[in-house]
Amino acid sequence: MAGARSIAHGNLPDLARVGVIAPAELGGTAIAALRARGIQARTLDAPPDAGTDDEEVIAWALSSPLTPASAIELAQRCAWAAEAGRPVCLLAPAVRGSNRAAIERAGALSHLRAYGAAVAHDVDAWLESVVLLVKFGLPAGPRAAVIAPVGSWLEAQATAIAIEAEATGARSPLTAPDDPTDVVLYDPTLGAPPRTTPGLHVAIAPRAELAGESTALYGARAALGAIAILGRAAERIAVGLGPAPRTATAELQIDRARLDRQLAQLVGARIGDHETKVLLAAYGIPIPRQAVATTPSAAVKLARRAGYPVEIKPWGHDLPSEPAGCPIERDVSSDALVRQAFTSVLAKANKTEAGAAVIVRETPTAGREVSVTLLQLPSLGWTVVLDAPGAPLAAAPAPLRLIDAQSLAAHVIASRAGEPEPDRSGLANVLRRAS
Incomplete structure (x- = not known):
């Protein structure tokens, strides 16, 4: 499963069947909806074995939370489907919270994405992604545009989606006029876009009851969600399945000699803030300038060299991270305040023994x-x-x-x-x- 073969984007001939794996009520509704749109669909108890010649698109709605173990089991089937150009369309609950269980669910979903699954969290977008895949094949990517009559329901839907994205600081699912486009959604009353318009051309109705025979997708929000789901899966499949190969390290131009020197100096399984940043620097990651001082006078010299204001925190391998409560003095702006901060952070960290040290660093650039x-x-x-x-x-x-x-x-x-x-x-x- 290390790599994926090239896939052709666009129409997939003779691809008109869907196998639905889902809880009974949801599966029945999905099959009825697909059949109403001219797509053959049937219930499956389990996906076909990897390597079979069956050309069904698999629409899979998980009936229970995904676990790491089940993700490993599903990954091989997802990889096989991805390499065949028809990724598994997987409906899974969005991850909520940040506890250990949430982390494992997020990791499990990311593993399936890495092996080519098209993962959806919204049931309408999931269904539209199945329709799009059956009728048009994989889009090359997630970039989409909408062509709608002025003052139409479709234009209102697209405008609302763009405004919502702007209000939340998220990227709009709609491309700017001059950006590349992978899929063009158009109102069929306007006729199909010119052949010179790049991307797949897909007719859309803003509401199902307004759909005609030529309509492929229903609803701007669900359609754009489907394009994003399949487009991201297509881009992921195109670069190869699974994690990056070890050979990819060569692209990063890591200072291997410096890295090996730093690794040789490590003692024990746990390292502190300063040693971590030295390692990151060896990997070519820019970090704020900082150094370790064992006396107030040495801390003052380092602060002058870094430039005021600076930040001061205790040094040590046994300290919590800053979010977990490591004491830190920020906006330290003079020699006197450096001396005061030196004593203060060590006392808060219970580092009162001789030789206790602090980290003096330049103030990082403001950010998230x-x-x-x-x-x-x-x-x-x-x-x-x-x-x-x-x-x-x-x-x-x-x-x-x-x-x-x-x-x-x-x-x-x-x-x-x-x-x-x-x-x-x-x-x-x-x-x-x-x-």
């Missing part, structure tokens, strides 16, 4: 606070978990592929309308190198 953890999850192995305020927990298997690092970074949104966009490219670079 994001928590990133590398965890070895049961069955799944090493996983990168990102927790950003205002966004659901996100995860991806390590080592990160570039597309997974970018997907994690996309979860960081501006906290207020009009706030500058976060540096997602910079965050993706840090995540990829750290993984």
Whole structure:
């Protein structure tokens, strides 16, 4: 399952069957809806074995929360379907909370995405993704545009979606006029877009009761969700399945000699703030300037070198992280305040023995606070978990592929309308190198 073969985007000939795996009531509704739109569908108790010649699209609605063990079992089937150009359309509950169970569910879902599953959390978008895949095949990506009559219901839907995204600081599912487009949704009363218009051309009705014979998808929100689900799956499949191969390290231009020197100096299984940042620097990750001082006078010299104001915290391998309560003095702006902060943070950390030290660092550039953890999850192995305020927990298997690092970074949104966009490219670079 290390890689995926090339897939052709667009129409897949003779692909008109769907196998639905779902709880009875939901499955019955899905099959009835698909048949009403001219798509053959049937109930399956389990997916076909990997490698069979059956060309059914699998629409799978999980009946219980996904676990790491079940994700490993499903991954092989997802990979087989992805390599055949018809990824499993998987409906799963969105991850809520940030406890251990939520982390494992996020890791399990990310594992299936990495092996080509098209994961949906909204039932309408899930159904429309199945229809889109059956009738048009995989779009090349998630970028979409809408062509609608002025003053129409469809235009109102598309406008509301764009405004909602802007208000929350999220990226709009609609592309800017000059951006590349993978799918064009159009009102059939306007006729099909010119053949020179790039992307798949898909007729859409804003409401099901307004649909005609030529209509493929229903509802702008569900249709755009379907395009995002399948488009992201297509992009993920195109770069290869699973975590990044070890050979991808060569692309990052890591200072291997410096890294090996730092690793050789580590003692014990746990390392502190300063040693962690030295390792990150060896991986090519930019970090604020900082150094360790064992006396107030040495701390003053370091603060002058870094430039006021500075931040001061205790040094040690046995200290909690800053979010977990490590004492820190911020905005320290003079020699006298450095001396005072030196004593204060050591006292708060109960570091009163001779030789106790502090970290003096330049004040980091203001930005959004994001928590990133590398965890070895049961069955799944090493996983990168990102927790950003205002966004659901996100995860991806390590080592990160570039597309997974970018997907994690996309979860960081501006906290207020009009706030500058976060540096997602910079965050993706840090995540990829750290993984």
